[in-house]
Structure formats: structure tokens, C-alpha cells
Amino acid sequence: MSQTRNVVRSAAASPTPNIVRSTRASTTRPNTQLAPDDLDWWRHAVVYQIYPRSFADSDGDGVGDLGGIINKIGHLELLGVDAIWLSPVMRSPMADHGYDVSDPRAIDPMFGDIATFDRLVTEAHARDIRVAMDLVPNHTSVEHPWFIEALSAAPGSPERSRYLFRDGRGADGSQPPNNWVSVFGGPAWSRITEPDGTPGQWYLHLFAPEQPDLNFENPEVVEDLERTLRFWLDRGVDGFRIDVAHGLAKAPGLPDMDLDAAQVLRHTDADPRFNNPQVHPIHRRIRAVVDEYPGAFTVGEIWVDDNAQFSAYLRPDELHLGFNFRLAMAAFTVDEIRGAIENSLTAVAAVGAPPTWALSNHDVFREVTRYAPDDSPAGIATGVDRARAMLLVALALPGTTFIYNGAELGLPNVDLPDEALQDPVWERSGRTARGRDGCRIPIPWEGDAPPFGFSSNPDTWLPMPSDWADLTVEKQLEDVYSTLALYRRAIELRYHRREFRGDTIEWYGAPKGCLAFRRAEGHLVCALNTGTDPVSLPPGEVLLVSKPLVDGRLPGDSAAWLVAHR
Numbered sequence: 179m180s181q182t183r184n185v186v187r188s189a190a191a192s193p194t195p196n197i198v199r200s201t202r203a204s205t206t207r208p209n210t211q212l213a214p215d216d217l218d219w220w221r222h223a224v225v226y227q228i229y230p231r232s233f234a235d236s237d238g239d240g241v242g243d244l245g246g247i248i249n250k251i252g253h254l255e256l257l258g259v260d261a262i263w264l265s266p267v268m269r270s271p272m273a274d275h276g277y278d279v280s281d282p283r284a285i286d287p288m289f290g291d292i293a294t295f296d297r298l299v300t301e302a303h304a305r306d307i308r309v310a311m312d313l314v315p316n317h318t319s320v321e322h323p324w325f326i327e328a329l330s331a332a333p334g335s336p337e338r339s340r341y342l343f344r345d346g347r348g349a350d351g352s353q354p355p356n357n358w359v360s361v362f363g364g365p366a367w368s369r370i371t372e373p374d375g376t377p378g379q380w381y382l383h384l385f386a387p388e389q390p391d392l393n394f395e396n397p398e399v400v401e402d403l404e405r406t407l408r409f410w411l412d413r414g415v416d417g418f419r420i421d422v423a424h425g426l427a428k429a430p431g432l433p434d435m436d437l438d439a440a441q442v443l444r445h446t447d448a449d450p451r452f453n454n455p456q457v458h459p460i461h462r463r464i465r466a467v468v469d470e471y472p473g474a475f476t477v478g479e480i481w482v483d484d485n486a487q488f489s490a491y492l493r494p495d496e497l498h499l500g501f502n503f504r505l506a507m508a509a510f511t512v513d514e515i516r517g518a519i520e521n522s523l524t525a526v527a528a529v530g531a532p533p534t535w536a537l538s539n540h541d542v543f544r545e546v547t548r549y550a551p552d553d554s555p556a557g558i559a560t561g562v563d564r565a566r567a568m569l570l571v572a573l574a575l576p577g578t579t580f581i582y583n584g585a586e587l588g589l590p591n592v593d594l595p596d597e598a599l600q601d602p603v604w605e606r607s608g609r610t611a612r613g614r615d616g617c618r619i620p621i622p623w624e625g626d627a628p629p630f631g632f633s634s635n636p637d638t639w640l641p642m643p644s645d646w647a648d649l650t651v652e653k654q655l656e657d658v659y660s661t662l663a664l665y666r667r668a669i670e671l672r673y674h675r676r677e678f679r680g681d682t683i684e685w686y687g688a689p690k691g692c693l694a695f696r697r698a699e700g701h702l703v704c705a706l707n708t709g710t711d712p713v714s715l716p717p718g719e720v721l722l723v724s725k726p727l728v729d730g731r732l733p734g735d736s737a738a739w740l741v742a743h744r
Contacts, residue, residue: 423478
């Protein structure tokens with residue numbers, strides 16, 4: 179692999195802090211993440227996403243909870259992450275597993291109570307781990323007091339103006355106000371019965387009918403969101419992942435959409451349901467509140483393909499970070515991986531924001547399954563090799579990396595029986611899309627059989643495979659070559675070695691099926707071999723490999739970190 183002078187800048191403009199972590203020979207870390215002068219920690223962080231229902235159960239009901247997270251926080255400390263992001267734990271009837279919020283300033287009893295939440299924040303901070311919450315501003319639950327009031331009020335009332343109620347089309351109003359469809363499948367409108375018992379108006383729900391969309395043109399809606407932000411920030415929360423950050427404002431007049439472009443869980447930049455210019459003043463209001471709390475951050479879920487439109491969300495007075503999902507969508511090929519990297523760097527360059535990298539989350543197939551050529555044991559083993567390689571690629575890049583719980587164990591997706599599926603996508607799509615349950619299986623902690631220490635109750639909220647005994651945390655802690663050991667070592671090196679400095683990368687020339695890049699300032703080299711035959715490595719000192727070298731050469735489906743010769 180020969181060097182070329184092809185430089186790509188990430189535009190993470192602030193200087194890299196002088197952070198050195200202790201090695202994992204000791205479990206004690208210096209207090210770096212919570213240092214009061216490191217207000218830009220989020221520019222270079224490793225953030226661990228916790229899906230609370232599936233992380234650890236402390237009360238034996240088969241569902242993960244805040245107490246379980248507290249019990250397992252030592253795992254996160256040893257992993258070495260800077261922050262955790264909690265998928266929703268606010269009060270909810272759970273029509274969409276917490277993304278239908280009935281009280282945004284309360285903890286759902288399924289997960290615990292506010293005192294337990296406060297204890298989690300305290301325990302995390304004591305271990306230098308920041309805590310981010312999932313904020314769901316686009317919609318509420320139908321059980322939110324506002325929506326209950328709206329159903330009892332008259333058309334045109336202040337209560338209804340908090341949501342998007344409209345009269346139906348047709349002489350009798352029996353047709354929806356427009357042709358919009360739900361992201362989960364089916365129509366995006368539901369008709370109500372008026373207080374007098376007559377057929378009434380329709381309300382918009384871009385997701386499930388239990389999730390009515392809010393009207394952000396109503397000042398009361400924005401003011402209530404600001405109260406929610408301050409409520410959690412005052413409790414010590416360090417930031418927010420903002421759900422549907424690109425969907426808070428709908429196209430004026432709610433024009434019809436192109437139904438030919440509509441897909442379950444997918445949409446285009448031209449879709450009038452999302453990515454409308456009126457969303458940006460909302461994000462400026464959010465940013466103004468968050469900026470009152472130095473060191474707090476926001477990261478938005480932004481499903482926008484156009485780089486200029488994507489970067490608009492990351493202007494200095496809007497979101498701190500935005501999820502770019504291209505790497506999570508890329509196939510295990512050089513062209514797609516390099517294209518995703520270059521796109522992500524380009525997308526943030528104009529506004530000086532750091533890029534973000536994620537290989538999976540609670541909405542997409544796990545990387546092991548995506549990279550597997552088939553679902554045979556040999557195919558899944560290949561998927562594990564490729565996922566390990568891609569971890570080194572992601573952590574070698576400048577910016578912020580997000581890890582989904584269970585990725586550090588090399589967990590695959592699980593093909594569940596129909597009767598076990600709970601994702602609303604399954605029913606809303608007419609049982610044509612199986613939804614996201616397969617990537618949300620509870621975490622295996624210890625033992626040889628389900629529930630693998632996740633719960634004392636064998637009847638977990640989603641069933642756990644019986645063949646996960648070799649994937650438990652307990653088992654992998656005993657194996658220095660395990661995926662968990664690789665994650666721990668890689669995160670440690672990322673913080674401990676000066677070679678990870680800098681905000682630019684340079685691409686190396688590489689054999690067919692390979693790619694290599696160098697952190698321009700720190701001289702770290704990352705080499706990836708997507709082929710089948712071993713290849714020679716660039717010159718340098720090898721720091722870490724995802725698979726053992728073969729006669730000093732990098733085998734197929736693997737990656738390596740090196741310190742370049744200067």
C-alpha cells in the first residue's frame with residue numbers, strides 16, 4: 179500500500195484536548211471526560227447507546243430498567259466509553275417502546291423512578307461517563323394530557339392547535355386531508371369522533387396512530403419543549419439525542435406527497451413530511467437552551483442525503499452533532515466504505531462540525547448480520563470478522579463514534595417467530611415488514627442458557643437464542659481474543675496514543691479490495707482488507723489487528739492499526 183496525497187478534512191475545528199487515559203491494567207481512569215474545561219468533549223467522544231429494555235433487568239419482570247444499568251455500569255467503565263445515550267425512559271404507554279411519550283418530564287415505572295434516574299447519573303459521573311437522553315419532540319402519546327384535552331375540545335380550539343388536526347376532504351370530510359402515509363406503513367391520518375358523537379377531524383401521525391405529531395408553529399409547543407430540556411439538564415443530564423430531528427416542521431399547506439417514493443422506514447429529501455426549512459428555527463431555540471449548560475450537547479437523527487441540506491442542521495447555532503448513517507448502510511466493499519467516509523467528512527466540512535460514525539443502532543440490522551454473506555454459521559463468522567474490522571475503521575476516523583449495546587459482543591440479528599414480534603412496523607405494514615425487533619434482543623451477560631444473567635425471569639420481553647453462551651460478557655472477558663477484548667483495547671488506544679490526533683485523513687494507494695488512510699497529524703494508519711487473500715501492510719509499527727496476521731500480512735476480512743514511519 180503506497181501513500182498518495184489525497185487529503186480529506188473533517189473540520190472538527192477545535193484543537194484535540196491533551197487526553198491520556200490509563201491502560202486497562204488498572205480499572206482507574208483519570209477524570210478527563212467531566213473536566214470542566216473540556217467543554218468540547220463531544221467532538222472526539224465514544225458514545226455507547228443503551229436500549230434500556232434490553233440492557234439489564236434488576237426487578238425480575240423480564241424487561242431491562244435503570245437499576246439494571248446501574249448494576250452493569252462497571253462494564254461500561256471497563257469498556258472505556260465517554261458517554262451513554264439512553265433510548266427513551268420517559269413515561270409512556272409503550273405503543274412504540276417509549277417513543278410515544280405521555281409525560282416527557284417523568285420516568286416510566288417500567289424503568290424505575292426519578293430517584294433511580296438521579297442515582298444513575300451520579301453513578302455514571304463518578305466513573306467519568308456522561309449521560310445523554312433520547313428526546314422525542316416530534317410527537318406525543320395519545321395518552322398525553324394535551325391530546326386528551328384536544329379530543330374533548332372543539333375544532334379550531336387552542337387545545338387542538340397544539341397538534342395537526344385538519345378537516346377531511348370530500349363533501350362529508352370522510353377522506354384524509356392529504357395522501358401522506360406513515361413511516362411505519364398505512365395512512366398517516368386518523369379520524370376522531372367529536373365530543374358530540376359525530377365523525378370529526380383527522381390528526382396527523384407520521385408514525386403510529388398512538389403518536390400524534392405536534393404543531394411547532396404553536397409557541398406553546400416550543401415553550402414546553404424548552405421546559406423539558408431544562409428539567410433534565412438541571413438534573414445533571416449532559417445532552418440529548420433528538421429523535422426525528424429533521425421532521426419537526428411539515429411543509430406549509432401539507433401538500434400531497436409522491437407515493438411512488440414512499441417506503442416503510444425510508445423517505446427522500448423531497449418528501450414534504452420531512453426536512454422543511456421551518457425546522458431550523460426550532461433547532462436554534464433548542465440550542466439556545468442547551469448552551470446555558472456548558473459542556474452539554476445535542477445529536478440529531480437526520481435522515482437527509484444532500485450534504486448541503488444535512489450540514490444546515492449543524493450550523494454553530496443549531497445541533498452540535500448529526501447522525502450520518504452512510505457507514506451503517508454501506509456494504510463491505512472498498513467503494514462503498516470509502517464513499518461513506520468521504521461523504522461524511524464532506525457533509526460537515528462547510529460548517530466546522532465533527533463527523534459522526536455508527537455501524538448500528540436500534541433501528542438497523544446489526545453489523546454482524548449485515549456483513550455476513552449468509553446466515554449459516556460460517557457466514558455469521560465472516561460477519562463477525564468484518565464487523566471487527568469495521569470497528570477499527572470507525573474508531574480510527576476523526577470525530578465522534580457511537581456504539582450500539584451488544585456490538586461489543588459481536589451479537590447478530592435474531593430471526594424471531596411471528597408471534598414474538600412487537601415492533602409496530604410488523605402490524606402497520608400488513609405483516610410485510612418484520613420491523614426492528616431482531617436487533618433489540620436482550621444482552622447476554624453470563625451463564626450457559628437464557629436469560630444469560632439479563633434477568634432472573636426466563637420470560638424476557640423478547641426471547642433470547644439458546645446458542646448465545648459463547649457470546650456472553652462473562653465468556654468474552656476470559657478470552658483475550660474476543661470481540662469484547664478488541665473493543666476495550668481499541669477504545670483504550672484511541673485515547674492513550676497521540677497518533678489519533680488531528681482532523682484530516684490522507685488516503686493511501688492500496689491493492690484491489692483494500693483501502694488505507696492516515697490521520698495526517700497523528701500518523702496513525704488504518705488498513706482494511708475486504709478481499710480473501712493476505713496483503714502486505716504499509717510500513718510502520720503494528721498497534722492492533724482485528725485478526726492475527728498471516729506471515730506478517732493482513733488477512734482477508736480484517737483491519738490493522740499502525741504507526742506510520744515518519
